Amino acid sequence: MSLTSFVIASRDRSPEVVAVVERLLRETDCPVIVVDNGSRDDSVLALHRAGSIGPGRLRVIPLADNLGAVGRNVGVSAATTPFVAFCDDDSWWEPDATARAEELFAEYPTVGLLAARTVVLPSGRTDALSEMLAASPLGHDPSLPGPSILGFLACSSIARKEAFEAVGGFSSILHFRGEEGLLAIDLAAAGWDLCFCPELVAYHQPSSARPPNAVQDARSLRNDVLTTWLRRPPRECVRAATRLVRAATRDQAHARAMAEALRLLPSVARGRRRLPRDVEESLELLARS
Template sequence: MTPPEPAEVTCVIASRNRRDDLLDSLPRHEAPVVLVDNASTDDTVAAVARAHPEVTVVPLPENVGAVARTIGVAHAGTPFVAFTDDDSWWAPGDLARAVEVMRAHPRLGLLAARILVGPEDRLDPVCTEMAQSPLRREPDLPGPSLLGFVACAALVRVEAFTAVGGFDEVVRFPGEEERVALDLAASGWGLAYVDEVTVHHHPSPRRDTNAVRQTGIWRSRVLTALMRYPLPALAGQLLRAARAGRPGVRGLAGAVPRVPAALRARRVLPTTVMTGVRELQG
């Protein structure tokens, strides 16, 4: 399949101190790239500018976390944006195929691709979960309905993403996807897993430890619940965090400084979306 038209889709990457990973992955993208650099200190900006002058680099003076992706979307100027990470890329031809799927399904706000991990192409376990989503399959969507996604393997309709505010300053990283997914669903947009398109993910050796990531994920879950869950569901999420051991407790503690901002952005989800949340939580 031929690459997508440049006017249709942009790859947006948010990165920090991953210069070598970027120099490896950037040549693999089949669409124009906007790289938003979260105040790297490893010469990322200059190195990318030298090696890939065709890439639009947006250097930020401070690390804003996932908000960098929202900034990247504003610079894209295309109706669709493929989120990739500095250590991931869409399989040859599959970005164009994903754009075709989006065009064929006008209510589809976000497409989640299959993720193959590492040089051995292991299927990411999250893909099995998405493929077996217990949510009702919508007849006008191309795959199982979702209320979550993995940012490095998502294609978004910019109209939909922008309407819900993109990634916000409260829920930074990791686990920033849930609030965006919930707001897309609350606004009537569909989210679907499409197994026919693939993203390759070769996790960077410069990643946080699993313990640090789990703490961050619980922090994001708590903040998302504060922003969107009705009080009974919020209490349940706080209880789950407290029972999750050290990562959950640390996540609760890490959420405390952002509680005022989360409450200022609080907007309770409609019952239909919360029903789906409860189904996914089992």
């Protein structure tokens, strides 16, 4: 039996999430956990039907509300395996990826997260972030399985459950989009290594049911700013706030994002803590690069 569970958080994408789950059940022997973020379509019923492909391997957890990325935390908590591979409802993994990741985790006990190479379909190109991670300015320590990183795509990452839960998983403050950055630096701050491993491959076929680009961009900027406010020094917090204010003058999506960030300030204040010096220095190196 596999030591890795697939964890998917989904909402209102019944045909897509069912197709991904059926593929995972056919092509791997891993347990699959789907957390439904309060879907208004037939996702939960359709997923229960899809489970017949791999009897006993699919668990569907319906939530009353949309928890965003925190839905993944619910899935990780339900996993009984030591490792979890994240998928979105429009992404999946090369069949042998989890077995190879398990070998790497066993060989490198300080590694808390492995980021895979993401292939974007239908073009077959490598995702731009994967190319950036491969050339990480943080370098490649020969005692680790790949370049050191402080960022990743959730849909193409495999985590050590122990490490993920020790730092609290994905933040409820960020909800969704760009939530990986905060988790990455929290893992590093807790002493875990994060590495990019191009031999691990995940596939992403972006859903057509996506918010407009302006909304996505605004949400990404909001969460980047919130992450900065939660962990970075005051000078970086001021710079981040300035970026958000300037963006808010451009369009309504960014104006709404700024209003949301301001409403979250009490939660940010309660959750704020400074990073260890080595992690802060790594972030500064990435910024300069």
